[in-house]
Amino acid sequence: MNRKFYYTLLLLFAAVSTYAQTGTIQGSITTFDGSAAESVNVRIKGTNRGATVDRMGNYQINNVPAGRVTVMASFIGLETQERHVTVVGGEAVAVNFVLAESAAQLREVIVSSQRPANKPTNVAKIPLKNLENPQVYNTVSAELMKQQVITAYDDALRNVPGITRTWEATGRAGDGAAYFALRGFDAQPALTNGLPGLTSGNLDPANIEEIQVMKGPSGTLFGGSFYSYGGLINTITKKPYDGFGGEVAYSLGSYGLNRITADVNTPLSTSEKIALRVNAAYHSEGSFQDAGFKKSFFIAPTLAYDVNDRLSFQVMAEILEEERAVAPVFFHSDRFSPLDFTTLGELNLNPSLSFTSNDITIKTPKYNLQGQMVYKLSDQWTSQTVVSRGTVKSDGYYTYIWDDVAGDNDFSQYFHKEMQTTHTTNIQQNFNGDFQIGKLRNRLVAGLDYYRRDIVDNGSGWGWARNVTPQGDVNYIDPYTGEEQAPVYMTRASVENLLGGLEGTLSNIANSAYGAYFSNVLNVTRGIMAMVSLRADYFDSLGEKNTTEDDFGQFALSPKFGLVYQPVLDKVSIFASYMNAFVNVAPQQVFDQDGNFVRVHSFRPEQANQWEYGVKTNLFSDKLYATLSLYDIKVSDRVYPDPTNPYNSVQGGKVGSKGVEFDLSAHPVAGLSLIAGYSYNETKVIEGNDDDFYSEPGRSPGGQGPQNLANLWATYRFQNGTLKNYGIGIGGNYASQYKVIDNSQTGDFYLPAYTLLNASMFYNGDRVRVTFNVNNIADEEYYIGYWSVNPQKGRNVAASVAYKF
Secondary structure, X not given: OOHHHHHHHHHHHHHHHHHHHEEEEEEEEEEOOOOEOOOOEEEEOOOOOEEEOOOOOEEEEEEEEOEXXXXXXXXXXXXXEEEEEEEOOOOEEEOOEEEOXXXXXXXXXXXXXXOOOOOOEOOOOOOEOHHHOOOOEEEEEHHHHHHOOOOOHHHHHHHOOOEEEEEOOOOOOOOOOOEEEEOOEEEOOOEEOOEXXXXXXXXXXXXXXXXXXXXXXXXXXXXXXXXXXXXXEEEEEOOOOOOOEEXXXXXXXXXXXXXXXXXXXXXXXXXXXXXXXXXXXEEEEOOOOOOOEEEEEEEEEEEEEEOOOOEEEEEEEEEEEEEEEOOOEEXXXXXXXXXXXXXXXXXXXXXXXXXXXXXXXXXXOEEEEEEEEEEEOOOOEEEEEEEEEEEEEEEEEEEEEEOOOOXXXXXXXXXXXXXXXXXXXXXXEEEEEEEEEOOEEEEEEEEEEEEEEEEEEOOOOEEEEEEEOOOOOEEOEOOOOOOEOOOOOOOHHHHHHHHHOOOOOOEEEEEEEEEEEEEEEEEEEOOEEEEEEEEEEEEEXXXXXXXXXXXEEEEEXXXXXXXXXXXXXXXXXXXXXXXXXXEOOOOEEEEOOOOOEEEEEOOOOEEEEEEEEEEEEEEOOOOEEEEEEEEEEEEEEEEEEEOOEEEEEEEEEEEEEEEEEEEEEEOOOOOEEEEEEEEEEEEEEEEOOOOOOOOOOOOOOOOOOOOEEEEEEEEEEOOOOOOOOEEEEEEEEEEOOEEEEEEOOOEEEXXXXXXXXXXXXXXXXXXXXXXXXXXXXXXXXXXXXXOOEEEOOOOEEEEEEEEEO
């Protein structure tokens, strides 16, 4: 016998010996009502061997050393269970667990855990654990919103560090959704399930599973059709599941709040996996000011069909009908004259005044349809085809207040009849792979993206209606001529009469974007991962459909790189990343100093580039998760007025934003959960025009938000005794002094710092949930703004009663 035979025999003997010394532990985990307990962690105590329970409630741990071991089943917010078992070499032993929670309670625990770090997400369009992702992101769960009785989408984002609202939804065409400052730049909730989800008003929270706030320039995977210099807000909707269940709830509160919601999930077939989930809401609410209201109806059916283990379909529709009377934005500067009022006290704005009436309203209906097909090509590759179609409309009156002529206490109020409809179409084809090249693991997404937007605008002209003072006085003296004008009253008929004689808009614009992208995460070692991503994007604008003179196209490349090192596997990761975003810029006409047309000037896309470094931790068996990061964003190629010719624009402006963020999510003991965050941001113009209000070097460009933000929310739910299932929550928000106007010609204007304290009490049983919440307990008078002064609510209460089935 030759030497190779001896080696083969020796290896075979070693393999048999090893097999004889190890065994397998397998089993199932269910809730007490018999449902599968998905996502629970099972591990062998004192080792790193473990598994995560699949959607059927099963798990299996291989190569367990023979002998007496302890099997642990754990999940954030649940008591850890242990089983002692003897493993026999070469054999399998069954270890089953039954949780004390029901399936409905487990779903609540899963969503309230703020998505634990050990559970992959598709934030990067690749299933990555948070510790594997070199991008920073935060989530707000549906359960957390229930704990806080959140009935408005915007309020949910108070639980995210580094983001703050700068004004409420106006309903105006094009950008009527609420504005947020995210890392010093504008952000609006523009994505739904990673696809276009535009709105001209508010979003209803009834169909939300979680809100994802992705930090930093995000153009590589999502394109240049959404302004994403500071990040993106992505709304994840609720999905159908196996079995019958749901809840109905009624909420009431201050300012006439009445809200009814329903969430019903049901199987549609006993032989096939077809499920339907319908979420609906009716909302009615008044205002803390002397006028203002909101009424809306929302319904969102979602159908899921698992044809087999390889092929599945899902179709979701959202229909929202909303009508509101909206208080105008109070702009207290003409943006070139010295400010008459340099403090809020000098302005003396009465926060109870709305400067409108409930007869002057705007409707912002929204329709969104999404379809998805997922096909498992092999064990390593999956195909995802998604189609999205949306329609948003602005139909009604938009009004704002502006300081036309400096030096007095009068501010002009203007009106405009909005009549714009936007249609969007998006088609994406993604291929996801998880495969080996040699011994190196690759996780890859490669995709094609088509996006089209059609905008039809038939709005009116702009009409001056009256002068108002911050204290509520009214006059009809033209600020430029000094002549008395005919009164315009705060009625729909009077405003219609004002606008009826003005020339309106007749516009029909179309543009498209074609994108191809890939992103790959390579495991250099088990603890070192590198991400390489690139997008090629072509923007094709047809402009007005009745002419070809305004057509233009732009090409952009958007790269993204990241590096992750885990010195302690699955517990600590150190990351560094480079991210990019871009926005297409339309050509502009150039005139000489005498106003004569010279040429049409084309521009390159604006570019945002961010470097970020930080550390993420996941400690004490998923009980403590934290992120600390530092970022530096530079936006280049911004277009600004030519300093030598007011009839021309030049490209080359730069804006910088840098800061630090910290967030914490902890579950130190059963029943107690804690989320907290802090952020510091500094945003400045680096290169621009010294005489331009918006681009003066060394000054803030506007809308950047307060430099310091902090958030905190702690909840404790009693686990045993008389108070079992009762709980309390307490927390709040802090914002530092905010410079809403920062200009050498006008002077500076600050909004004061504020601290808000909120608290809740609740009972959350198997069938009934009752919650009582008080916001702004101290009744703090505070303001937000974007070159503006926007008063906010004082103390308010909300209560909710829900029945779960």
